[in-house]
Amino acid sequence: MIQKTTTSFFLCVIAVFAALTFFDNKTYAEEKTGGCITSSCHPKIVKDKFVHGPVDAGECIVCHGDSQKHKDNPAKNKFSKIKQIDKLCYTCHDKFKERQFTHAPVKSGECTACHSAHSSPYKFQLVAQGAELCFICHDAKIVAGKFVHGPAAVGGCVACHEPHTADYEKNLKAKPTTLCFSCHTDQAEKFMKAKVIHKPVAENCAKCHNPHSAEKQFMMSAEIPELCFNCHKDKKEWLDKASVQHGALAIGKKCLNCHEPHSSNIAKRLSMAPLELCLSCHDKEVQTPDGRTLVNMKKLLSENKDHHGPIKENDCSGCHNPHGSSNFRILKEPYPSVFYMSYNADNYNLCFSCHEKTIVQDPQTTKLTNFRNGEVNLHFRHVNKIEKGRTCRACHETHASNYPKHIREAVPFGAWELPLNFQMTATGGSCTPGCHKLKKYDRVKKEINP
Amino acid sequence: MIVAFLLAALLLITPASYAGAINISKGETVPDFSLKSIDGKQVSLSEYKGKTVIIVYWKAALSRSIDALKDVREIAKRYKEKGVQALSLIPGEENQEAISKIISDNAIDFPVLIDADRQVYGNFEIRVYPTTLLIGKDGKLAYNTAGHAPTYQLSLEGQLRLLLGEITEENLQSLLNPQREEQDKAAIEAERKYNLALEFMKNRLFDQALDSAKKAVEAKPSVAKAHLLLGFLFLETKEADKALDEFNKTLELDPGSHDAKTGQGGALILKGELDKAIEILTAAGTANPYPQMTYYELGRAYEQKGDKDKAAEMYKKSIEKIIKKQILPSMISQCQ
Numbered sequence: 001m002i003q004k005t006t007t008s009f010f011l012c013v014i015a016v017f018a019a020l021t022f023f024d025n026k027t028y029a030e031e032k033t034g035g036c037i038t039s040s041c042h043p044k045i046v047k048d049k050f051v052h053g054p055v056d057a058g059e060c061i062v063c064h065g066d067s068q069k070h071k072d073n074p075a076k077n078k079f080s081k082i083k084q085i086d087k088l089c090y091t092c093h094d095k096f097k098e099r100q101f102t103h104a105p106v107k108s109g110e111c112t113a114c115h116s117a118h119s120s121p122y123k124f125q126l127v128a129q130g131a132e133l134c135f136i137c138h139d140a141k142i143v144a145g146k147f148v149h150g151p152a153a154v155g156g157c158v159a160c161h162e163p164h165t166a167d168y169e170k171n172l173k174a175k176p177t178t179l180c181f182s183c184h185t186d187q188a189e190k191f192m193k194a195k196v197i198h199k200p201v202a203e204n205c206a207k208c209h210n211p212h213s214a215e216k217q218f219m220m221s222a223e224i225p226e227l228c229f230n231c232h233k234d235k236k237e238w239l240d241k242a243s244v245q246h247g248a249l250a251i252g253k254k255c256l257n258c259h260e261p262h263s264s265n266i267a268k269r270l271s272m273a274p275l276e277l278c279l280s281c282h283d284k285e286v287q288t289p290d291g292r293t294l295v296n297m298k299k300l301l302s303e304n305k306d307h308h309g310p311i312k313e314n315d316c317s318g319c320h321n322p323h324g325s326s327n328f329r330i331l332k333e334p335y336p337s338v339f340y341m342s343y344n345a346d347n348y349n350l351c352f353s354c355h356e357k358t359i360v361q362d363p364q365t366t367k368l369t370n371f372r373n374g375e376v377n378l379h380f381r382h383v384n385k386i387e388k389g390r391t392c393r394a395c396h397e398t399h400a401s402n403y404p405k406h407i408r409e410a411v412p413f414g415a416w417e418l419p420l421n422f423q424m425t426a427t428g429g430s431c432t433p434g435c436h437k438l439k440k441y442d443r444v445k446k447e448i449n450p
Numbered sequence: 451m452i453v454a455f456l457l458a459a460l461l462l463i464t465p466a467s468y469a470g471a472i473n474i475s476k477g478e479t480v481p482d483f484s485l486k487s488i489d490g491k492q493v494s495l496s497e498y499k500g501k502t503v504i505i506v507y508w509k510a511a512l513s514r515s516i517d518a519l520k521d522v523r524e525i526a527k528r529y530k531e532k533g534v535q536a537l538s539l540i541p542g543e544e545n546q547e548a549i550s551k552i553i554s555d556n557a558i559d560f561p562v563l564i565d566a567d568r569q570v571y572g573n574f575e576i577r578v579y580p581t582t583l584l585i586g587k588d589g590k591l592a593y594n595t596a597g598h599a600p601t602y603q604l605s606l607e608g609q610l611r612l613l614l615g616e617i618t619e620e621n622l623q624s625l626l627n628p629q630r631e632e633q634d635k636a637a638i639e640a641e642r643k644y645n646l647a648l649e650f651m652k653n654r655l656f657d658q659a660l661d662s663a664k665k666a667v668e669a670k671p672s673v674a675k676a677h678l679l680l681g682f683l684f685l686e687t688k689e690a691d692k693a694l695d696e697f698n699k700t701l702e703l704d705p706g707s708h709d710a711k712t713g714q715g716g717a718l719i720l721k722g723e724l725d726k727a728i729e730i731l732t733a734a735g736t737a738n739p740y741p742q743m744t745y746y747e748l749g750r751a752y753e754q755k756g757d758k759d760k761a762a763e764m765y766k767k768s769i770e771k772i773i774k775k776q777i778l779p780s781m782i783s784q785c786q
Contacts, residue, residue: 156658159649183645186638265628267600315599354578367572
C-alpha cells in the first residue's frame with residue numbers, strides 16, 4: 001500500500017509538472033514588452049530557457065514601473081535600483097511561512113542572490129545549477145572529501161535543506177535523524193524494531209557521519225576506534241591504562257567486530273548473543289601478540305559439559321573485560337594464575353564478585369557450601385592457608401569440565417597431570433589419589449579420614 | 451564391576467542435578483519461606499500464590515546485584531497489571547544502612563526481605579549474587595538465572611512473557627539468539643537512491659531525480675519501482691523509447707503494475723501511437739484502484755487525437771477520482 005501511495009504521489013507530481021512545463025515552453029513575444037526588449041535594447045533579458053512570468057508576459061512595468069522618460073532617452077534616464085527586492089517579489093509571490101530558521105538571502109530580502117529576475121538556463125530562474133548555486137556563498141570544500149553523501153554528490157542540497165525557511169537548524173527539512181531515515185529506510189526499519197539504540201542515532205546521525213563528505217568510508221568523521229572514543233572517553237582512559245587489550249580491538253572492524261553501530265536487540269548493542277559472539281572468533285586457537293596460544297574455546301566447551309555459571313548464562317563478560325584489563329587474560333578483577341598462593345581475599349576479587357566471600361573464610365558452615373565434611377568447610381580447608389593455600393584453579397576448571405562443579409579431571413603438578421578422581425555422592429564425595437591419599441566427605445555423616 | 455557401573459551411572463546423572471543455579475529444578479514447586487522485611491513486616495512467599503513472582507537474591511557490595519535489582523524494578527513495573535510481583539532477599543549480615551540507601555537511590559519499590567540465618571540461601575543452595583527466580587502463579591519455578599549477564603533483562607522479560615503466554619518458546623529463542631541479518635547491500639543502495647530520486651522529484655529537480663533513479667536501477671536491476679520511476683522521469687525528458695523500455699522492464703518484474711501500464715500509455719502518446727496508447731490506458735484505468743493519472747493520460751491521448759468530448763470526459767474522470775478520494779487523502783493536496 002505504501003509503495004502504491006508513493007507511486008501515486010509521484011504520478012500526481014508529474015501530472016502537475018507536465019502542465020507547468022507546457023507554460024515553460026512558451027515562446028517570448030517581443031511585441032508584448034511594449035518595446036522594452038529589442039535587438040538593441042535589453043536583448044539578453046530573455047535569452048534563456050526559464051523566463052520570469054512578468055517578463056514572459058511582457059509586463060516589465062510590473063516590477064520596473066512605466067518610464068516613458070527612459071524610453072525616450074535611455075542614456076540619460078536610467079532606472080533607479082530596486083531598493084526592497086523582496087517586497088517587490090512578495091507583491092506577486094506568497095511570502096514564505098515564518099519559521100524558526102530562515103536562509104540568509106531570504107532574511108535579508110535578496111531573492112536575486114539565487115534567482116534571476118529575468119531569465120536563466122536553470123529551473124526556477126536560479127543563477128546557477130544545483131550545488132554550484134549554493135557554493136556561490138558556501139564553501140565547496142564540504143563536498144570535496146573522498147566519500148560524498150549521495151544528495152551532495154549530485155548537487156542536490158535541497159534534498160536535505162530548505163532553500164527558504166525551515167523549522168530545523170541549518171534549514172534542514174526535518175529533524176536530523178528523521179531526515180536521514182527518509183532515504184535510509186533500511187536503517188529506519190531496524191531502528192523501529194530494535195530494543196537498544198545508539199544514542200547518536202536517536203539524536204543526530206551527523207554526530208558520527210559527515211552529512212556532506214569525508215575522507216573515511218561511510219563519511220565517518222574519524223576512524224574507529226577514535227570516532228567511538230570521541231564520546232566514550234571512559235573506554236579510552238580504561239584502555240590507555242590496561243596492560244592487555246582485547247585483540248578484537250586491533251583487527252578488522254575493531255569496535256564494530258562486537259558492537260552494532262546503530263541498533264541491536266542485545267544490551268550494549270552487541271551484534272550477536274554474547275557467548276556466540278565470543279565464540280565467533282574463539283572457535284579456533286588464537287595466537288596472542290606475545291606469542292601465547294589461546295585455547296579453542298568452542299571445542300573446549302563442546303567437549304566439556306559442565307560449564308562455569310557465567311558460561312551457562314552466555315556471559316563471558318562475567319569474568320573477562322571485553323575491552324581490556326591489567327589482569328591476566330583480561331580478567332575483570334584479580335584472580336591467581338598460580339596453583340599455590342597464601343590466602344588473601346583481594347587475590348580472589350574476581351570470584352567474590354559473584355560468590356560469597358565467607359565460603360573460604362568460615363571454617364565451619366552448614367549453609368555456605370556443600371563441599372563440607374559435616375560442618376567442616378572444605379573450601380576453607382583448601383584455600384585459606386598461609387603456606388600452600390590452593391587457589392580455585394587447583395580444583396576447578398575455570399571454563400568447563402566433565403565433572404560436577406566443573407572440577408578438574410587432573411591438576412597440573414610440574415610436568416605431571418595429577419588425576420583428581422573426584423567422585424560425588426548424594427551427600428558428599430571423594431578425591432584420590434592426586435594431591436593426597438583418598439579423602440572422603442559427607443555433609444550428613446561426617447567421614448573420618450585417616 | 452557393579453561398583454564401576456554404579457560410579458558410571460552416578461557420573462551420568464550428576465550433571466543434570468547441577469544444571470541450574472539453585473537446587474530447585476524448573477517445574478518444581480518453590481519451597482515456602484517466611485522472612486522479615488527491612489521495614490519489619492513478616493512476609494511469606496505463599497502470600498503471593500496466584501501471582502507471578504520474581505525473586506532476586508542480592509548483596510549490597512556487588513554492582514551486578516544492583517543492576518539486577520534495577521532491571522527487576524523495571525520489569526515488575528511494566529507487568530504489574532498482569533499480576534507480577536517482585537521480591538528481593540538479602541543475607542542477614544548485610545549492613546541495613548547501605549541497603550536502605552540502595553533502595554532509596556534506586557527507587558526499589560518492592561519488598562526487601564532479610565534472610566537472617568541464610569535459611570533460603572542454604573535451602574535453595576544459592577551460590578551466586580545475584581540469583582534470580584521466576585515463579586509462576588502455580589508456585590512452580592519457571593526460570594532461574596545467576597549473575598547479571600548483558601542479556602539479563604532480555605532473558606528475564608522473555609521468560610516472563612513466555613510464562614504469561616504472550617510469546618511462544620520459538621519467539622523466545624529468536625529473541626535470545628538474534629542472528630546478524632544478512633544485508634542485501636545492493637537492495638539497500640537501490641532503496642536509498644530511489645528515495646533520494648523521489649525527494650528530488652518533490653523539489654521538481656528532474657535532472658537530479660533522473661540521475662538518482664538511474665543509480666537505483668544500476669544498484670539492483672530487479673527493483674521494479676526504480677524502473678517505474680525512471681520510466682516516468684524519461685517521460686519528463688521526452689525520451690519515449692527509453693521510458694517505454696523502463697515500463698516494459700517494470701512489467702516484467704511486476705506484471706500487475708497499473709502505473710507501469712499508465713506509463714506505457716504516456717510513452718506511446720509521446721511517440722504518437724495514440725490508438726495503442728488509448729487501448730493500453732483504457733485497460734489500465736479499469737483495473738487500477740488509483741486511476742486518476744491513467745484517466746489524465748487518456749484525456750491527453752483523446753485530445754491529441756482531436757476527440758475533445760472524449761478528452762473532456764477523461765479529464766473529468768481524472769478529477770472525480772481525486773475528489774472521491776480514491777487516492778489517499780494526504781496525497782490529494784499535493785495532487786491539486
